[in-house]
Amino acid sequence: MGIPTVYRATRASRIAMIVAVLALIVLAAAPWWAGRADLRLMGEIFLYLSLACLWNLMAGYAGLVSVGQQAFVGFGGYMLFALTIFGGLHPITAILMAGMLAAVLSVPIAALIFRLKGAYFAIGTWVVAEVFRLTFAQISALGGGSGSSLPVGIVRSLADGRSAREALSYWLALGAAILVITAVYLFLRSRRGLALTAIRDSEVAASGLGIDIWRTKLEVYVVTSAFTAIIGGLLFLQKLRISPDAAFSVNDWTAFVIFIVVIGGIGTLEGPIIGTLLFFLLRETLADFGTIYLMVLGAVAIVVMLKAPKGVWGLIRDRYDLELFPLSYRIKLNDPKDT
Amino acid sequence: MIEWIGVIVQGVLLGGLYALFAAGLSLIFGVMRLVNIAHGDLIILAAYLGLSTTMTFGVHPFAAALLVLPVMAVIGYVLQRGILNQTLGPDILPPLLVTFGLSVIIQNALLEGYSADPQKLSAGAIETASVNLGSLTVGILPLLTFAIAVGVIAGLQWMFYATALGRGFRAVSDNQDIAQLMGLNKAHVFGLAMAMALAVTGIAGILLGIRTSFDPSIGGGRLIFGFEAVIIGGLGNLWGTLAGGVILGVAQTIGAKIDPGWQVLAGHIAFLVVLAVRPNGLFPRVQH
Numbered sequence: 001m002g003i004p005t006v007y008r009a010t011r012a013s014r015i016a017m018i019v020a021v022l023a024l025i026v027l028a029a030a031p032w033w034a035g036r037a038d039l040r041l042m043g044e045i046f047l048y049l050s051l052a053c054l055w056n057l058m059a060g061y062a063g064l065v066s067v068g069q070q071a072f073v074g075f076g077g078y079m080l081f082a083l084t085i086f087g088g089l090h091p092i093t094a095i096l097m098a099g100m101l102a103a104v105l106s107v108p109i110a111a112l113i114f115r116l117k118g119a120y121f122a123i124g125t126w127v128v129a130e131v132f133r134l135t136f137a138q139i140s141a142l143g144g145g146s147g148s149s150l151p152v153g154i155v156r157s158l159a160d161g162r163s164a165r166e167a168l169s170y171w172l173a174l175g176a177a178i179l180v181i182t183a184v185y186l187f188l189r190s191r192r193g194l195a196l197t198a199i200r201d202s203e204v205a206a207s208g209l210g211i212d213i214w215r216t217k218l219e220v221y222v223v224t225s226a227f228t229a230i231i232g233g234l235l236f237l238q239k240l241r242i243s244p245d246a247a248f249s250v251n252d253w254t255a256f257v258i259f260i261v262v263i264g265g266i267g268t269l270e271g272p273i274i275g276t277l278l279f280f281l282l283r284e285t286l287a288d289f290g291t292i293y294l295m296v297l298g299a300v301a302i303v304v305m306l307k308a309p310k311g312v313w314g315l316i317r318d319r320y321d322l323e324l325f326p327l328s329y330r331i332k333l334n335d336p337k338d339t
Numbered sequence: 340m341i342e343w344i345g346v347i348v349q350g351v352l353l354g355g356l357y358a359l360f361a362a363g364l365s366l367i368f369g370v371m372r373l374v375n376i377a378h379g380d381l382i383i384l385a386a387y388l389g390l391s392t393t394m395t396f397g398v399h400p401f402a403a404a405l406l407v408l409p410v411m412a413v414i415g416y417v418l419q420r421g422i423l424n425q426t427l428g429p430d431i432l433p434p435l436l437v438t439f440g441l442s443v444i445i446q447n448a449l450l451e452g453y454s455a456d457p458q459k460l461s462a463g464a465i466e467t468a469s470v471n472l473g474s475l476t477v478g479i480l481p482l483l484t485f486a487i488a489v490g491v492i493a494g495l496q497w498m499f500y501a502t503a504l505g506r507g508f509r510a511v512s513d514n515q516d517i518a519q520l521m522g523l524n525k526a527h528v529f530g531l532a533m534a535m536a537l538a539v540t541g542i543a544g545i546l547l548g549i550r551t552s553f554d555p556s557i558g559g560g561r562l563i564f565g566f567e568a569v570i571i572g573g574l575g576n577l578w579g580t581l582a583g584g585v586i587l588g589v590a591q592t593i594g595a596k597i598d599p600g601w602q603v604l605a606g607h608i609a610f611l612v613v614l615a616v617r618p619n620g621l622f623p624r625v626q627h
Contacts, residue, residue: 059432065431065432065435067376067439112611112614112615113614115614115618116570116614118374118431118435119374119376119431119434119435120374120566120570122374122376122435123374123376123562123563123566124614126559126563127563127566127567127607127610127611128611130560130563130603130607131604131607131608131611134600134603134604134607135604137600138600138601138604250559251443255439255443258436258439259440262436266432291447291448291450291451292447292451294443294444294446294447295443295444295447295448295451297443298440298441298442298443298444298447299440299444301436301437301439301440302422302436302437302440302441302444305426305432305433305436305437305440306422306425306426306433306437309432309433
């Protein structure tokens with residue numbers, strides 16, 4: 001018997017990495033080859049991808065199933081408007097600041113809603129999002145219930161000329177998606193990520209091994225809230241207009257994100273990427289059907305949850321033992337002659 | 340002073356409606372540990388079924404209830420046996436996500452069928468009728484709603500503790516596998532529990548439709564009110580749910596009295612305060 005070696009990267013994951021780098025180079029050059037509408041759509045795709053990765057980290061790994069992430073999306077959006085209009089900050093500084101404020105704010109919120117278990121936690125997060133929506137609707141300086149637009153001067157401070165601004169906004173979205181995916185990936189590969197994966201697989205066993213479950217979940221919640229607010233800021237930097245109903249929409253920022261993750265494959269890093277691509281494919285082809293499209297989306301999510309709870313990526317992984325992001329440990333038994 | 344007493348009385352009566360939103364939620368959680376995210380949309384579905392019935396047959400909404408309640412019960416039974424039973428298990432994700440998908444489907448189906456225009460059930464003279472209690476004027480409809488809520492909760496309580504069906508509910512709630520061994524078909528029992536919950540939802544939907552105008556998008560808000568009433572009152576305690584509804588209703592009417600924009604927010608704040616101070620609710624069921 002030789003000494004078994006433990007390894008993580010596989011041939012598939014190395015190829016995936018090379019393909020990803022090449023794809024990123026092509027995507028980063030998009031402002032030179034893509035049209036205005038395509039650029040905008042791709043920016044939106046990257047932001048949805050980021051939201052999906054973050055929700056997946058919470059629900060798929062930490063077991064925190066939230067239906068109230070729109071609280072932080074809207075908060076980030078509103079902070080962009082408030083900090084640039086009243087604080088005189090540069091939009092990008094304001095968005096980063098929004099992330100920090102969201103992190104601070106998420107601690108007392110977690111202290112409250114972590115008292116609710118499972119599905120009740122989910123509805124609790126929704127209540128918090130409603131409190132945010134109703135509160136911002138009361139602030140008349142930000143336009144109250146009807147909302148407000150980002151002043152032209154602030155939009156101009158971003159970059160000279162419309163196409164430069166659109167390119168910058170696109171690169172910010174792309175950068176955010178790369179940052180979120182890399183951060184989640186590195187986090188999951190770290191010691192804490194291992195703790196989180198253990199919690200995902202069995203809370204009882206994880207706590208038996210000495211993992212502080214409450215604290216680990218809190219960390220995930222705070223980090224996710226901060227990033228979600230940053231993405232929210234970027235979303236409304238694209239839209240340039242905010243209102244309470246748009247900022248705190250449960251359909252736009254939570255329902256779609258949940259469908260993306262469930263259809264793609266919850267609890268995997270590849271799932272949200274596949275889910276986002278499928279979601280936008282479906283949206284771009286069925287968009288003309290309005291409500292029917294949403295009903296189809298809901299039905300697809302139900303069928304996936306019942307028939308293939310690991311989603312599209314789960315089916316692929318089970319069949320081909322593929323893993324594009326090398327997160328698990330694999331063991332190779334060495335031939336004694338080699339050692 | 341008398342003005343404030345009036346506000347509080349209105350809040351208490353409004354609480355009856357919220358308790359009706361919550362009773363179905365509480366019942367299915369108690370029996371099968373299922374939290375139904377589509378609950379609010381089912382309330383709105385019942386209101387629209389009431390609307391269609393009154394329009395088609397030209398009858399009073401209360402008469403329409405005779406049709407809406409059985410229909411809702413059948414929908415509940417079919418939904419539970421067809422879909423929801425498959426989601427039950429130790430993992431909370433499937434029921435949550437499946438009911439979330441149902442919520443989106445119901446909402447958009449109503450939008451497709453009835454458009455986004457606000458609708459209302461017209462109940463005639465009873466909507467504006469009132470009685471004088473001393474120097475206080477109280478609407479008949481809110482009083483009736485509250486009385487129905489008390490009746491429904493008393494009925495559910497009696498059913499739970501004094502009938503064979505209730506014994507079945509309690510048995511599967513305590514231990515599904517042993518209940519199954521004792522000859523109960525848990526899939527059927529769960530179906531009956533959902534049927535009963537949706538019949539209560541039917542009552543709630545019709546009373547909501549008479550009280551205020553409704554449109555397909557307001558289901559989520561009704562789910563939240565029901566949920567808040569359940570948590571404020573304490574999980575697994577039906578009379579507590581009524582008390583939770585009353586507290587929520589009073590908080591909302593007081594909030595609205597201060598500033599109309601504060602009505603719903605005040606209710607949420609009351610809920611969060613209870614969660615901070617008494618995380619198990621005000622009247623939790625004694626843990627066995």
